[in-house]
Every structure is written in C-alpha cells, then in structure tokens.
Amino acid sequence: MKNKILPVFTGALIGSILSASSVSVRAYEDTPNGWYQQGQDDLQDMLRTIPSLRKAKNIILFVGDGMGISTVTAARIYAGQLNGSNGEENLLEFEKMPYLGLAKTYNTNSQVPDSAGTMTAMMTGVKTKIGFIGVNQNAERGDCSSMFGNELTSFLEQAEQVGMSTGVVSTARLTHATPAAAYAHSPERGWEVDSKMPEEALAGGCTDIASQLIDFPYGDGIEVALGGGRRNFIPNTMDDPEDAGKTGEREDGRDLTAEWADRKNSAYVWNEADLDNVNTYTTDHLLGLFERSHMEYEADRLNDTGGEPSLAKMTGKAIDILKKNRKGFFLTVEAGRVDHAHHGGNAQRALRDAIALSDAVKVAREKTRSKDTLIIVTADHGHVMTMSGYPKRGNPILGLAKNGDDQPLLASDDMPYTTLGYANGPGTMGVDGPRRVDLSSMDTQALDFRQPSLIPMGSETHSGEEVAIYADGPGAHLFRKTHEQSYIYHVMNYAKARKNHGKWQWGWWR
Structure with missing residues (x-):
C-alpha cells in the first residue's frame, strides 16, 4: 500500500469567472399574481447565475x-412545518x-x-x-x-x-x-x-x-x-x-x-x-x-x-x-x-x-x-420511502393523509393511511390476512412510530433510482x-x- 503509485490529477485551460452563490429565497403571496412573480424571479436568478471557472482551492x-x-422532499416539508409554515414552499x-x-x-x-x-x-x-x-x-x-x-x-x-x-x-x-x-x-x-x-x-x-x-x-x-x-x-x-x-x-x-x-x-x-x-x-x-x-x-x-x-x-x-x-x-x-x-x-x-x-x-x-x-x-443511494395519497396542502408530513375538510382520506378498505410509507420494511402491518392495521387511534407523529410498509421485512431496503x-x-x-x-x-x-x-x-x- 505505501509504495502504491498514485495517479496525477488532470488539468484544463480555464479562465476565471465568478458565479452567483445561490438561488434567492423569497416569500410570496399564495395568489395567482404571487405564483407568477415567483416564477419570474426564479428565472432572473437563473439568468444571473454564471459558472465559476476558477480553480477550487x-x-x-x-x-x-x-x-x-x-427523503429530500419530505425533509423540506417537515423543516418548514417545524418553523410554522405549510412546508411545501x-x-x-x-x-x-x-x-x-x-x-x-x-x-x-x-x-x-x-x-x-x-x-x-x-x-x-x-x-x-x-x-x-x-x-x-x-x-x-x-x-x-x-x-x-x-x-x-x-x-x-x-x-x-x-x-x-x-x-x-x-x-x-x-x-x-x-x-x-x-x-x-x-x-x-x-x-x-x-x-x-x-x-x-x-x-x-x-x-x-x-x-x-x-x-x-x-x-x-x-x-x-x-x-x-x-x-x-x-x-x-x-x-x-x-x-x-x-x-x-x-x-x-x-x-x-x-x-x-x-x-x-x-x-x-x-x-x-x-x-x-x-x-x-x-x-x-x-x-x-x-x-x-x-x-x-x-x-x-x-x-x-x-x-x-x-x-x-x-x-x-x-x-x-x-x-x-x-x-x-x-x-x-x-x-x-x-x-x-x-x-x-x-x-x-x-x-x-x-x-x-x-x-x-x-x-x-x-x-x-x-x-x-x-x-x-x-x-449514496435512496430508500423505498414513498409520499402519496393526495393530502391537502400543509398536511402534517408525518400525519394521516387528510382532505381539505381535515378529514382522513380512506383507502378501499375504509381505513386511513399515512402520507409517508415504505414499499418494504418492519412498519405497521396488517394482522388479519390482507387487512391493514387501523391507524385511526395511533399517533403517527410519535417519534417511535414506524410508517406502514407493504412487504414485510425485518429491515427496509435501499432503492435503486x-x-x-x-x-x-x-x-x-x-x-x-x-x-x-x-x-x-x-x-x-x-x-x-x-x-x-x-x-x-x-x-x-x-
């Protein structure tokens, strides 16, 4: 190992141009005009972003x-909700x-x-x-x-x-x-x-x-x-x-x-x-x-x-x-x-x-x-966590999926479901053949709650996307x-x- 020959790094002919360091983040009204303005501002941010052709120190x-x-999507929403917003924005x-x-x-x-x-x-x-x-x-x-x-x-x-x-x-x-x-x-x-x-x-x-x-x-x-x-x-x-x-x-x-x-x-x-x-x-x-x-x-x-x-x-x-x-x-x-x-x-x-x-x-x-x-x-890789079910805007990301009237959305078995779930893993599973566990009385936002999984496994798996x-x-x-x-x-x-x-x-x- 100590005598291993290390390859040299390659180089390139490069000039020096500064870049914009980040996309601007602003608050907008939840109105048609607000959404339009958000799009316009986002476009201007992108037009002002110039690649940095400097050498990285x-x-x-x-x-x-x-x-x-x-996971990024759900974490973004959860972080926003912890700060008192709907989260999606x-x-x-x-x-x-x-x-x-x-x-x-x-x-x-x-x-x-x-x-x-x-x-x-x-x-x-x-x-x-x-x-x-x-x-x-x-x-x-x-x-x-x-x-x-x-x-x-x-x-x-x-x-x-x-x-x-x-x-x-x-x-x-x-x-x-x-x-x-x-x-x-x-x-x-x-x-x-x-x-x-x-x-x-x-x-x-x-x-x-x-x-x-x-x-x-x-x-x-x-x-x-x-x-x-x-x-x-x-x-x-x-x-x-x-x-x-x-x-x-x-x-x-x-x-x-x-x-x-x-x-x-x-x-x-x-x-x-x-x-x-x-x-x-x-x-x-x-x-x-x-x-x-x-x-x-x-x-x-x-x-x-x-x-x-x-x-x-x-x-x-x-x-x-x-x-x-x-x-x-x-x-x-x-x-x-x-x-x-x-x-x-x-x-x-x-x-x-x-x-x-x-x-x-x-x-x-x-x-x-x-x-x-x-x-x-x-x-390095993803996981088989999914986000689904048509919950209303601002619905707690860790909660039951609910509609605009704040009522739980029901699956074909007439039981509620969470917004987040897993394709496989050790989560809350059905105990009576194909029937799922009824989540109505469970605190799905408790720290130790395990989101429902489709395929029962002792450990949820990585994903390949x-x-x-x-x-x-x-x-x-x-x-x-x-x-x-x-x-x-x-x-x-x-x-x-x-x-x-x-x-x-x-x-x-x-």
Whole structure:
C-alpha cells in the first residue's frame, strides 16, 4: 500500500469567472399574481447565475446516506412545518445551491446498491461491487488475497499527496462503509476492527479499517476525523468512557486513540464538551469518537449520556482546523443515520437527520467562499420511502393523509393511511390476512412510530433510482444531467486541477 503509485490529477485551460452563490429565497403571496412573480424571479436568478471557472482551492463533499429524492422532499416539508409554515414552499440549505444533476447509483454487480460500492465510486471515479471499499470489481468479496493489485486510489489520498489538509466527518461509525471509502481499502466492508476479520485475512496481510485510519500512509495523515465507532479503536481490555460495562473490541491490544493523541499538535476527544474546548489554532490533527458505535439520531442527541455534538458543529470545527492550510483542503461529511432510520421504517428520525445535514451545509457555506470552494451535496443511494395519497396542502408530513375538510382520506378498505410509507420494511402491518392495521387511534407523529410498509421485512431496503447532486462553487456547473455516480470524483478532480489565467496545468498545483 505505501509504495502504491498514485495517479496525477488532470488539468484544463480555464479562465476565471465568478458565479452567483445561490438561488434567492423569497416569500410570496399564495395568489395567482404571487405564483407568477415567483416564477419570474426564479428565472432572473437563473439568468444571473454564471459558472465559476476558477480553480477550487477547497472541496467539501456532503453525503446524506440514504437521502433519496423522496427523503429530500419530505425533509423540506417537515423543516418548514417545524418553523410554522405549510412546508411545501420551503427549501433546505443545499436546495438553494445553483447547480443540480442526477447520479445513477447501481453497483457493478447489483441494480440496487450498498454504501460501500457507491461511496467508492464517488471517491475514486470507478464503480465497483457491493461491499467493496476502495477496491475495484476484479476482486472477490471477503478474499484478502484478491484485493492486492486491485486497490483504487481515493480523492482524499491524492489530496494528502499534494499537501492539502483532509477530513472525514460522520454520524455513523468512522469505520462504516461511507466514511471508510474515503481512506481505506478492503474487500469486505465488515472488517471494521481486527476482531471481525478472519484469521486468513489477517495472515494474508489485510488490515482492519480502524487501523487504516490511524496508520494512513499518505502526506502527513488525515487532519480531522469526527464521528462514532469508539469500540473499534480501543482494546477489549479497556472500559468505554461512556457506556458502563462495555469495552473496546480490538484484540491486538492497540489503543488507536492514544496513538493518534501522541502525535505532535494532536488531540483526541470523546464528548461535546471536550470538542468545544479544542483550540483549532494549535491543534493540527483532531480525532473525535463520540459513541461506542454509531452516534445518536439527531432526534435523540440531546439525551446522550456523554453529550454529542451536532453534525453542524462537527463540520464547523473540522473546517476551522482544515482551512489553516494555504494549499486548501478536502472534507467529506456524512449524515449517516438517515439510512439507519429508514432501515427501521422510522421516517421522522430519517427526516430530522436530513435536516441536520442541511444545517451542516449552512455552516460550511458560511465558513467558506463560493469563489474558491466547491461544495457538493448528494446521496449514496435512496430508500423505498414513498409520499402519496393526495393530502391537502400543509398536511402534517408525518400525519394521516387528510382532505381539505381535515378529514382522513380512506383507502378501499375504509381505513386511513399515512402520507409517508415504505414499499418494504418492519412498519405497521396488517394482522388479519390482507387487512391493514387501523391507524385511526395511533399517533403517527410519535417519534417511535414506524410508517406502514407493504412487504414485510425485518429491515427496509435501499432503492435503486437516481439521487440528486446539488453543487455550488468552482466546477459546480458540470453537474447538469444524469451522470454515473463515479462522475462526481472526476468533477472534483477537474475543479481542483485547473489553473487560473488561461494556463494549462497537467497535474495538481504544488
């Protein structure tokens, strides 16, 4: 791995033009004239939007894990309703960004993808199989020996090679598929810690994902890593600092958190209070592990025993450290628990985590400049959540579908239904043959309510349709049609590689 030859970045002949940083958001009267004026103003916003042909100094890639288009729509409405509006007219922060495309998410061996293969595509420019992290499709899943010679180089690795600062932020375990694809190589996404690896893989020279984060061989190492997954970084003889009676899961005896902290100008934190106290001016490398496994859902975060930072706070802290580098930075931020809530058939938690991603994007836009920072917001895949049933305007997105008289709409079995539901999953199911459960007396807006699902499954599944790509900054205009998901890497590469003032650049600026 350490001797692997990294490909250079390509460049292009480019001028320098500023772009409008976002679409304007205004309030309009709910009248025919109001709707007409809204359309006219939207058109003028678009006419004023000029592509930025500058070189990108910084790149931030946001990934809403499982945040398909139906999730974005429902989260937009829910966020608006939480603020007292009907909701439909609302925009999430990333929806204000001026450029938009679609990404096809399939893996090379599956119509419906997983997060390992999809994030690998975004990070390396090459599609691959389900379960593969930083490895191409020629390897065999779970076969250590098949990985060697088939490793893919990630954008983060290349960024470190040219002296940029890098960071990974996630509300999932940092060793989980999406964040891991930024820095690790494994033919099995489940090899997060050495105790989860087979003996033949360890003997064959494969290493666990957690150790790859700490032993990262490129540049001066990853500068910022914030998320969950503490158990994978501490030995099984060490008590967890938060969860009584729990220990780490490493069998090799290594305390990776101590190894990180022993480096010059480095810090390790495990709770929000300690994160708040980190001096970003004197700290060059920061590791934060805020849960033994995944971090809490945003809806449950304030009840956490040790105290957890929000995704927005982690994003802001990461940028404050990374932006000290005059050569720029690359940061990837994942709202990992959107996916987990959907798997549980729990729409409310999924939507709240999608809104938390929007808040993080807002912080990132405030702390950077659109003239030199490319921000991309997308998803690795979608979920089978649907929004249907002809509910009235402003109807609670988590409620029963109701008509203009505020009466529940009824299905052909004369029972009400919710606006949101799932094509499959563990949600409220019929208990008498084909009959559904009567939702009339249920609080469908309760935090733990599981939306109805059609096909009974222990865990709701991913979906295979396209996901949106929202973008702003240098190179953002290159997202404007349906793309292969691996195209995202190539835009990041191109935006970073090109040079101002009409000069050719055949590699990255050094």
